[in-house]
């Protein structure tokens with residue numbers, strides 16, 4: 001790995017993330033949790049990134065431009081208001097730390113240092129706009145699934 005690459009800088013900046021320890025700490029069994037972005041329509045786990053900055057469901061073919069935000073809102077509600085870059089990579093099942101970092105940057109989330117660890121505050125995405133769209137998708141999915 002090139003020592004000057006963003007990936008390498010991120011690797012040096014962050015402790016390796018241990019999902020098993022994290023889930024244990026939060027009283028959650030790892031066997032109960034499958035990381036990945038969830039389809040809001042059919043609940044398939046593992047949406048695929050599309051070239052036009054969004055996510056595509058391989059199961060029902062729904063396109064969702066906001067699925068990563070919904071996933072981060074889920075993280076906030078299940079675990080913590082603050083998230084590290086490796087946790088983003090794990091929770092959203094992303095291919096690289098760089099991708100995780102870029103997603104946080106695209107949402108203009110601010111880094112904070114908590115216990116000497118750089119984390120990102122998820123509070124700014126808990127807006128009426130994002131939460132409203134999320135609720136609407138839940139409503140649509142209930143119609144979709146009962147169909």
Ligand SMILES: [Zn+2]
Nearest residue numbers: 039042057060
């Ligand atoms: Zn789907």
